[in-house]
Amino acid sequence: MLLSLIKILAFVAAVAGLTWGAARLTDVTGGAEIAMAGYEVTLGPLQLVLAIALLALLGWLLFKALGLLLALLHFINGDDTAVSRWFSRSRERKGYKALGDGLVALAAGEGEAAMAKGRKAERYLRRPEITSILVAQGAELVGDRKTAEGAYRDLVKIDRTRFVGVRGLMRQRLAEGDTDTAMKLAQKAFELKPRHVETQDTLLRLQAEAHDWSGARATLEAKRRSGALPRNVVRRRDAVLALSEARDVIDETASIEMREKAIEANRLSPDLIPAAVMAARSYLAVGNTRYATRVIRKAWEAEPHPDLAQVFAEIAPEEDAQARLKRFSVLLKARPDHSETRMLEAELMIAAEQFNEARRALGDLVETDPTARVLTLMAAIERGRGADDAVVRGWLTRALTAPRGPQWVCENCHNVHPHWEPVCSNCHAFDTLGWTRPAESGTTLPRGTEMLPLIVGGGVGRAEAPVPAVAEVREAGATASPLPARDAAASMPRTNGDKEMDEAEIVVPQGDNTAARSEAEVVTEGRK
């Protein structure tokens, strides 16, 4: 739009300039006299200028004619293609010039110019496999979907550029959100170029999103064959896919074959916690507690995780707290120094009402890694030991603003997920969820933190040593995440699940432990 406006303005300016120049020349007196072979011509200034222009044109034509004459001579001498070459050479030159200009325009980010040059080059060169790429790229640059699509369709028709065309169309469909067509195009592109890494990844992602797990495993296998992924990553991803395949069906009908898939996934990647959890549940479903125990123990040795402890508790749901403590010793011994193991031990001890042992199990976690879960456990321990209400509330207050500890976090977009998923629900990346600590956002409960000491009342100030001081509460709030961990709520019922822990259950907010809820609980407690 702007370009054509500039063109029109330039044309008007050129015409005006020429007219003005011509008018000036007619005003000028004098001229030139040319005497040649007895003829004498007198030229006015304007005629002189025109004559010079004509002469230049004649010279150029003569030069061209000479080239043609030379080609003709070659032709007469027996070079059959000399004349046609002379003509095509000049076309070619113009074509490649246009092509070159188009590439420069593309690199300069001038999409419109690139498209125009691409079309011009096509007129001279008749090489759509090159010029269509230029047009398509230029159209993509200015967001002209229709032109780009037309160019990609032209490219699909040519053998050499079929892949480029299919890929271009696929990316357009992906951008539009038409995943069904995009998947078909991705499959086509994959057939054309099975070793193309981007196509493999796109297809894998689309298949995982569409829950086409067996298709995704085939793509992964192709990826492994092309050597694009390290072996251990392939094994892990295959485990994720096998697991997803199993999980989809377990939801409906848990056939033996599907359970075996989960177990296979666990065999492929024993440190994949969801696989271990599902494998153990599969064994439990057929009453094989020995194998279920073994699966959990092996996974715990690789990576202690609350989900594993939960399934381990499900092995014997009816046992009392003492029996449970005894049975869990297998896990507690496996990784005794891991913070997850220490928190699990503390939880079990609280359930067994051995509060001093629970405090000992936590060790220095309160100082070194005071997550919401650790602080909530401390509140439960203090309540169990019969501490003052204010002390318990102090710990809970701190828990409210403490970091959440490890969660299922997407490595790609850092979204936090409540459960493990094969595909991130936010950025749709495949196999990116890891059990890590989410980046603390730095935002806090804006009013809440400042209000907390007031809500809790004078109790905090009056309390003894183990209670965090008001300043400390504020300090924790400065770096903590706005939401306390769901684990704080889930930690206790998860492993005890029994009735013998009345004391702790009063302290720990149950169910959906959002900030607002916890705050409300603190308020109610404060009013008692």
Ligand SMILES: [Zn+2]
């Ligand atoms: Zn993500």
